[in-house]
Amino acid sequence: MRLSRQGLLLVVFLAVPAFAAQKPNPFLTQAKVHYQGLEFEKCLKRLEQAGRWKNNTRAEQVEIELYSGLCAFSLGNEEDARKSFSMALELDPKVELPPYSSPRLLTFFDALAQRVPGRTAPEEVATPEPPKPAPAPAPAAPEAPRKVELQPPAPAPQPVLTQTAPAPEPRKKLLFPLLLSGTSVAAAGGAVYFGTQARSEEKRANDRDTFYEDALASQDQARRDARVANVAIGVAATAAVGAVLAYVLQ
Known part of the structure; x- marks a missing residue:
């Protein structure tokens, strides 16, 4: 029984480093x-800590250099951006910028990428030829003039004067517009509440004193609160527009 416990402890001891490496x-x-939130200085501080991480993979090293170049370029430091981008291209010649990067950043990065051996140039998209104009239809032959016979106009009927009471103007029903207005106000209040919660969770996640597991949990909660706030904003706007249309159309 003692040998089996020792063997179990040995397996657990060997499995823990392997799990930590992943x-x-x-x-x-x-x-x-931080980069997605346009907080470039905070992003650089986190990247310095990321570079000192002991278990970095090659892909993570590439991303550290790539985002260091992105932050440096966004802060106007093109020399540091050139060094970081060159290091990222040296580690992975096929590395690409994140989607929706600015044209100026793409031009700066492509100028460095062209100097790297083994990097394939982007394929040129062939411009389609403009469609040829369709031939004009042949003019139709003129029709022969038709003979029109004039007939005397029929006598107009004599109007019968009857006095009718004016129809009462229907009163607008305000119940449905009021319900939509209340829904809009409630949704707007929910959007403000969840938006405030999302900012609070994001601030907690970015705090240096927060543990890593707590920071990840706060980030997930911030995303969920932000998603609910966006939905509430859409509901509030839709209900407000519906209330106005219901009042006007009635």
Whole structure:
């Protein structure tokens, strides 16, 4: 029985380093969040911590250099951006910029990428030829003039004067517009509440004193609150427009 316990402890001891080696770099994940939020200085600080991470893979090293170049370029430091981009291209000649990058950044990065051996140039998209104009239809032959016979106009009927009471103007029903207005106000209040919660969770996730697991949980909660706030904004806007249309159309 003692040997089996020792063997079990040995297996657990050997499995723990292997599991830890597969753990992603938490500072790199936080740096990406700062970059998407246009907080480039905070992103660079997280990237410095990510570079000191002991279990970085080659792909994570490439991303650290790539995002260092992106932040440096966004802050106007093109020299540091050139060094970081060159290091990222040296580690992975096929690395690409994130989607929706600016044209100026693409031009700057492509100028460095062209110097890297083994990198394939982007394929040129062939411009389609303009369609040929369709031939004009032949003019139709003129029709022969028709003979029109004039007939005397029929006598107009004598109007019968009858006095009728004016129809009462229907009163507008305000129940449905009021319901839509209340829905809009409630949805707007929910959007403000969940938006405030999302900002609070994001601030907690970006705090240096927050543990990594708590920071990830706060990031997930911030995304969920932001998603609910966006839905509430859409519901509030839709209900407000519906209330106005219901009042006007009635």
